[in-house]
Amino acid sequence: MSKTINLTLKVWRQKCGDPKGLFETYKAKDVDTDMSFLEMLDVLNERLIKDGKDPISFDHDCREGICGACGAVVNGQAHGPLEGTTLCQLHMRNFNDGQTLVIEPWRAKGFPVLKDLIVDRSSFDRIIQAGGFISIKSGSAPDAHAIPVSKPDSDRAMDAAQCIGCGACVAACPNGSAMLFVGAKVSHFALLPQGRVEASQRVQLMVKQMDREGFGNCSNEYECEAACPKEISVANIARMNKEYRNSILSTDSK
Numbered sequence: 001m002s003k004t005i006n007l008t009l010k011v012w013r014q015k016c017g018d019p020k021g022l023f024e025t026y027k028a029k030d031v032d033t034d035m036s037f038l039e040m041l042d043v044l045n046e047r048l049i050k051d052g053k054d055p056i057s058f059d060h061d062c063r064e065g066i067c068g069a070c071g072a073v074v075n076g077q078a079h080g081p082l083e084g085t086t087l088c089q090l091h092m093r094n095f096n097d098g099q100t101l102v103i104e105p106w107r108a109k110g111f112p113v114l115k116d117l118i119v120d121r122s123s124f125d126r127i128i129q130a131g132g133f134i135s136i137k138s139g140s141a142p143d144a145h146a147i148p149v150s151k152p153d154s155d156r157a158m159d160a161a162q163c164i165g166c167g168a169c170v171a172a173c174p175n176g177s178a179m180l181f182v183g184a185k186v187s188h189f190a191l192l193p194q195g196r197v198e199a200s201q202r203v204q205l206m207v208k209q210m211d212r213e214g215f216g217n218c219s220n221e222y223e224c225e226a227a228c229p230k231e232i233s234v235a236n237i238a239r240m241n242k243e244y245r246n247s248i249l250s251t252d253s254k
Helices: 037-050 122-131 151-161 168-172 179-190 199-212 221-226 235-253
Strands: 004-013 022-032 099-103 112-113
Touching: 022 037, 122 179, 122 199, 151 179, 168 179, 168 221, 179 199, 179 221, 179 235, 199 235
Parallel strands: 004 099
Antiparallel strands: 004 022
């Protein structure tokens, strides 16, 4: 049986193009604990619109934990307090009656705030465009057994491929590093035969673009892995570093 709780929300508000923002406080009363976090914000926005106020802007799309569009920091934790969960799949039953929630956007140089809780994550798109693909002829799908792949490699590749690019790893990292995201994308291809053809070029291009976007470096805090809704392992960062080192050594030897 669902119940209702009352919350105090301190939400970051920032106008489009305004470099400064501030926290505004709202009272959320009679919040149904079966609501998702985004549904709770929807109800609050309906009230704000009814009162003639500007609703809170936040990203969302599928609301099924698939697309990676949603994201905010709740009481200092990216996607909130529940492990392996996106913000849209976080339900209000995980909070207590009378609790105060501080809600703010991802904080990173590579993710400039557009408005309120919305940040510009196009830097991730540019990293993928730099090398996160394989150059093959399109057409009908090949037979599944045409290129043998070992079970351990296929499992690790699929684990890395689960990354949805939400940016929680960046928001959680004290250095604003995107290395878990890039490491997952590099690992996905590096572990498969189809990705080995361009492996050396790919890792150099993606790391170079990551640095160009202003993301920090990894200092092994492991906060990225803890915040990742798909629980991507930091082992992918180690694999990316190995791929990058081998690529540089191979280039220097030519």
